[in-house]
Amino acid sequence: MQNSKVKILKTEILSDNWYTLNKITYEKINSNGSVQTQSREAYDRGNGATILLYNQDLKTVILTRQFRLPTYINGNSDGMLIETCAGLLDNDNPEECIKRETEEETGYKISKVEKVFESYMSPGSVTEILHFFIAEYSKEMKTTNGGGLEEEGEDIEVLELSFEDALAMIDSGEIKDAKTIMLLQHVRVKKIM
Structure with a gap:
């Protein structure tokens, strides 16, 4: 319209x-x-999708850490950023995109995801709409080490953290990524964990 x-x-x-x-x-x-x-x-830059993997029994979440040049040139001393798994849609629908990205980046093969909302992340200058998902994970779903695709220059560290530690990392400033904060707070507010 x-x-x-x-x-x-x-x-x-x-x-x-x-x-x-x-x-x-x-x-x-x-x-x-x-x-x-x-x-x-x-x-x-196109539209994207992001996901927070969580384990209710262990009270843990899966996050990633990777170098982000824009944060480095804006004061992030080592350029490393802790984030939820994410990727551009690349002509896929959001659900298929996030399943693919999850396996590439984290090594977890998931089949069921729940879309929780969409958001413009920087509407004053960027056209991107980001589709936000959550999904439960278990150790049995781990099929590879993850780490991203070498041909795309990805060098991603996979982190498994307690949910409480992840929330504390927002307060301490260790987690500064908006999509990650939004998904952690969503899980907190909805009392999913």
């Missing part, structure tokens, strides 16, 4: 190296009826 109060006037590609950075000029009718022309940059 298109907004009749917004008209795209021009789209310029500023970069299409890794993903696509567009400069978009548009007209918008404001709430007072005035017409305003603005230009904004929007980064299109």
Whole structure:
């Protein structure tokens, strides 16, 4: 559904190296009826999915740790970030994507996932919608060591943490990733663990 109060006037590609950075000029009718022309940059990297694996019996969760350049250049001294497993959809539906990413990154082969919500993660500049999932895991589901795909340059450490330790890592600042905080808090608020 298109907004009749917004008209795209021009789209310029500023970069299409890794993903696509567009400069978009548009007209918008404001709430007072005035017409305003603005230009904004929007980064299109596609949509993605993320998942928190949890074990109710052990009261544990599976997280990952990997190097994230943007955090490094913005003050994260070693660039390492603790996160939930995630990936871009790459033309898959969100459920199939997250099952694939879970096995690649964590080594756990899961068959049943529960979608809990969707979110724009940085709507002022990034077009991405992230699909959030949770799923139970057990030791029997571990099929590989995980770690990501070498051909994609991934070097991912798999972490199994107690749920309480993971929550404490938010308070201590060890976990600063928004999607991870959102999923841990979801599990906490819904009293899943």
